[in-house]
Amino acid sequence: MDRIPILKMGPFLLVTIQVDMHDRLALSLQDDLAERIASTEARGVLIDISSLEIVDSFIGRVLANIAAVSRVLDAQTVVVGMQPAVAITLVELGLSLPGVRTALNVERGMELLRAALESETLGSDGDASTAF
Amino acid sequence: MVSVRQAVRAWAVEMKFSLVDQTKLVTAASELARNTLIHGGGGSARLEALEDGGRQGIRLIFEDQGPGIEDVKLALTDGYTTGHGLGLGLSGSRRLVNEFEITTSPGEGTRVAVTKWK
Ligand SMILES: Nc1ncnc2c1ncn2[C@@H]1O[C@H](COP(=O)(O)OP(=O)(O)OP(=O)(O)O)[C@@H](O)[C@H]1O
Numbered sequence: 001m002d003r004i005p006i007l008k009m010g011p012f013l014l015v016t017i018q019v020d021m022h023d024r025l026a027l028s029l030q031d032d033l034a035e036r037i038a039s040t041e042a043r044g045v046l047i048d049i050s051s052l053e054i055v056d057s058f059i060g061r062v063l064a065n066i067a068a069v070s071r072v073l074d075a076q077t078v079v080v081g082m083q084p085a086v087a088i089t090l091v092e093l094g095l096s097l098p099g100v101r102t103a104l105n106v107e108r109g110m111e112l113l114r115a116a117l118e119s120e121t122l123g124s125d126g127d128a129s130t131a132f
Numbered sequence: 133m134v135s136v137r138q139a140v141r142a143w144a145v146e147m148k149f150s151l152v153d154q155t156k157l158v159t160a161a162s163e164l165a166r167n168t169l170i171h172g173g174g175g176s177a178r179l180e181a182l183e184d185g186g187r188q189g190i191r192l193i194f195e196d197q198g199p200g201i202e203d204v205k206l207a208l209t210d211g212y213t214t215g216h217g218l219g220l221g222l223s224g225s226r227r228l229v230n231e232f233e234i235t236t237s238p239g240e241g242t243r244v245a246v247t248k249w250k
């Protein structure tokens with residue numbers, strides 16, 4: 001069975017969904033990602049869905065599950081690159097993608113992940129920032 | 133499932149539906165095909181090109197001989213599911229099309245027909 005490749009970039013994992021994902025492929029991605037987060041101690045996951053032509057309730061649920069599992073494994077998830085037509089359809093369908101952070105493109109998504117990681121490291125250094 | 137989506141996309145492109153309308157129709161098809169497969173135990177999907185006084189449309193018909201739906205009104209409520217889904221397939225796909233018709237009886241199966249006009 002084919003699988004969706006997961007790339008490691010520093011402390012983050014990068015997934016680019018290239019194909020019209022069938023259900024089994026989406027489920028295997030969910031499992032593969034959980035394993036890779038644990039084995040690489042990744043702190044963030046970036047999922048690029050710019051090639052996806054639809055997001056239906058099934059894919060929506062998979063994305064929400066990935067975000068939930070990542071959070072439990074101490075990694076943030078950002079979904080990037082949703083096509084405007086897909087976003088419009090998703091909202092009308094009623095999907096809300098609970099717990100899934102989104103960004104316009106890969107660069108913005110990376111910024112989000114880096115910022116989240118930084119603020120966390122700063123926060124644990126003491127609470128100097130709250131003095132302001 | 134994937135082939136139903138691809139066929140619907142090809143027709144919608146061929147008939148020059150807008151990208152947003154293509155996406156809505158393919159998404160509705162994906163939801164309804166999955167219901168036929170998962171809840172209905174498998175069935176058939178049919179595509180029809182419609183022409184009505186210069187107006188063009190696509191009708192999709194999903195049919196199965198599965199258990200049927202006891203309470204259609206309830207099944208069409210956002211968030212109602214008898215499985216592990218989000219319960220958005222029926223109610224959500226109804227919002228994505230112009231016409232939505234469901235015929236079902238317990239023990240005999242389910243037929244859902246949806247139409248999107250250009
Ligand atoms: N073809 C069918 N045959 C029998 N029951 C069906 C069929 N389609 C829908 N149902 C019933 O209607 C309910 C609602 O369907 P709907 O598609 O809205 O949600 P779902 O499939 O449970 O979840 P999802 O949000 O993943 O689609 C289903 O849980 C099922 O009980």
Ligand SMILES: [Mg+2]
Nearest residue numbers: 167217221222
């Ligand atoms: Mg469904």
